[in-house]
Amino acid sequence: MRAATSTALQVEDDTIEDVADYLTAQERKSFLRFLTCGSVDDGKSTLIGRLLYDTKLIFEDQLAALERDSRKHGTTGEDIDFALLVDGLEAEREQGITIDVAYRFFATDKRKFIVADTPGHEQYTRNMATGASTADLAIVLVDARQGILTQTRRHTYIASLLGIRHIVVAINKIDLVDFSESTFAEISDAYLDFARDLGFHSIVAIPLSARYGDNVTAPSERTPWYRGPALLEHLETVEAGDDDVDRAFRFPVQYVSRPNLDFRGFAGQVASGAIRVGDEVVVAKSGVRSRVRRIVTRDGDLETVREGQSVTIVLEDEVDCSRGDMLVPVDSLPAVADRFDARIVWFAEKPLEAGRQYILRTETDQTPVTVTALRHRIGINDFEARPADELEINAVGVVDLAAQQPIAFDPYETNRQTGAFILIDRISNQTVGAGMIGAASAPSRDTGAGEVSQKERATIKHQKPAILWLTGLSGSGKSTLAKILERRLHTLGLHTYVLDGANTRHGINKGLGFTPEDRLEEAHRVANVARLMADAGLVVIVSFISPFRAERQLARDIAGDNAFLEVHVDATFEDCARRDPKGFYRMALEGQLKNFTGVDEPYEAPDAPDIHLDVAGKTPEALALEVEAVLKAKSLL
Template sequence: MSQESTLIASDIEAYLSQHEHKGLLRFLTCGNVDDGKSTLIGRLLHDSKLIFEDHMAAIKKDSKKFNTTNQEFDLALLVDGLQSEREQGITIDVAYRYFSTEKRKFIIADCPGHEQYTRNMATGASNCDLAIVMIDARKGVQDQTKRHTYIASLLGIRHFIVAVNKMDLVDYDQHTFNTIQQDVLKFTKELSIPDIHFVPMSALVGDNIVNKTTAMPWYHGTTLMSLLETINIEAIQTDKPFRFPVQYVNRPNLDFRGYCGTIVSGAISPDSRVVVLPSKKQSTIKSIVTYDGDLSLASEGQAVTLTLADEIDVSRGDIIVCENDNPPTITSHFTATLVWMNDAPLLLNKAYEFKIGTQVVTGRVTKINYRVDVHTFEQQATSNLQLNEIGSCHIDVDVPVVIDRYDDIQGMGNLILIDKMTNETIAAGMVICTDDISLTTFKRTYTASEVALNEYIRQHYPEWEAKAIK
């Protein structure tokens, strides 16, 4: 077992202290079916000596029945836990695994590669900082490679590792790797991906996963594990506007009323002047309460209870913001990118429930601006969205909601659609802009040529036409 396991056995307090101060990286594996995503995660855990002996024994036993490789045991079985997954040798649902090394803690989301399970992939990507895009060296870039990369970039992931897997099956050919690298760079030019790395590997054999291989002397980069341990994920920004969606009003007795939730952006301290939206009532933070005691400062990601100096009406779904911060938008009309996740198509003007943070309102999709062709990233006219399709939609809600653009504050710009009859989640979305959006901001969010952009503005925003042509 690993060094950490020895520390657990000898000094649990030292282990907990060491573990508490490590950084956390959430990442997912995605790509086409059979590209080796589950095997990669199994190899990461195995070569890092992070698998307990009894678990390893169980995998060896199961490998006799479900093995899809010629190895002593099938590493993919570490994450493919469903019976149907093992029988078919595929991933169906998102599987999560947790592990840590001396440098970092990790949460892995192993996402399915089949097109019919694209919605599961979007779910797995929603809370990740980094995406590992798997590509079979024999097949190169596939449609699902593009679809998963596009969805991951839509969801705000800015760090990508392209893992060119099964290099052993192409005799570790450098030309094959270089060709795939150029193909990926070509289609990702259309996407917002500021940080991308490429690693040639073999998850089955273990080349360049944890240990550097000698089979590819032409590759001068680092291993996958080394990248995961050292890649620079942006730290929490306390200078961003403060946003606190109220999840629960805590009233245990006559002397205490607190507002519970998780800070999705910025920071807050006692005596800060705040505004409750949408009511616009003002007050001052009296205290920041936690189980371990009151805090002098709380920031993004912390779950806290806020108490206010004034007796004002605050309910679940309200948003607490700082008085002097850049305020969010309160609106009944906005545009969002939707990933459709239901077998039944999107119907215009049908009443759906929209859950935005802790806010739940009834609304309708009144217009589909365009659908994205995931093969070419072209924006196409359409009257509906089918399963796994992605489109820009105009949404009207019955009650004004408090939102930010997803690119600005993810926790205030993400949403899900719920079928009112079945209570199923049928779509996930990201707010692009609101009705009072400026032309400059709109241009920044619209990824098309200047000619196509001007034509789109003529059709949908004629009030901007004169400015757009300039």
């Protein structure tokens, strides 16, 4: 019994040792992220399915389900339709297309992989960009019967913009052109010709048949003229990710962890580089220095941390640092600016135009941003820069951006994690573009030597600049109040100006209607003019219905550091309709005027205005005195 027990223990020890060795070997394997992209129906999903099948990474129950699904949804006759392994959405299977990005993990004896299967349709270009944003290598599939198409060029260019440095040109369906060597050579030469100047480190062309497995995991006997590697062999041996080894330490702060009074740490994921306990760091935006006291994880403290690890960093000093800040080393600082240039891939149906404002969101930061200039548009067929007034859906261009608050960043070509951003529409909250920052194009708002500051402009006028934003229903008395208020302030010696529909609709707001989109654009334009006037030291009185909270918040954001007071001129619908000074209510109620606020469009009253004026029973002069009293209380007079 003792011998049997001893033998069992030895077997168990050997098994544990084998498992430990296996896990250690897995940890030491290199890692490759890649995506498949290209035009419609080039076989991207089929290729991934074939890779998983040929590497024996499909379980028996998955294979059985795949065979059943192939009979129901498949497009390959009696054969297994490998595309169904990654096209999991019912809409994808019904239409035979890829819509969303599908991620799959697999491993071989030599390497671990994450593959992203991305759509080929133009309307889903945003999903392709999502998959490319973290990839080291792109497999660009080309149908051997079709050759190079516009979407092939577009996906290749986007891959280069997003920092992918290794390309595999998978010339698929080679079986449908009788394994023609000349067809392969023609397509590969054409691809190399247009992609040679896009900055790729390697471009490898492989003839293959994803459906039948030719040159996917092993060399095919049906292409004896091809002497290069099979696809899997190339994926296992290509050098990728080595460019990131020496990147500077970047730690975007996601939140401040303060579970009790004795602990204050900054939680996040290391975007690049490494840091150890005792190293000196800087809060990028403020420039405040401290040292790393602890690196905290759920499993205990660490002495060092590197790219990809999620930790909480505790500093030796109590510093002002929060979400949107970044901890960096003292000898390698990122740029901190509110004006910079960027390349944009545009996703929205409504074109990008200079002058519009969006929300810019980085890994951890967010701020309103204005497209101050559209420098040029990139032609997808020849990659030439051409002047443009707008960027349509799927177009690529270079823009200048002005953010409301400075952000910390690195140029995208230096650091993909800290140089990337997305643009979000303020109304729909949809992602409308993806961007790659180039460089700061101007300093933050601090004025340099020789420039006249806002403070100097205001001082010579003996006043404090401000923006008074009057909002209320049509007929509530805003315009009358604005005029009387300006006269009173002018009498007190203040330099003022009134912006309203009368002096803007034939100029900066010409052509705008009353739709929610036009209302937002109106607020955007007027707020930018008001800000310029406030920068000049003026007190600006703005009188617009501005019925939506979003547009009034937009105006407040654009005002930036300037004093901004939202003034609600509160009159009931009944009183305004009874006054009806311009006859608009009568026309709207009779159906002759569409999109009229209060009738067929809502008015969103301010939740907490800076000044609330109840107009019932009060004269415009009395209301002006109320505003004047608030200005004095806020030390603006």
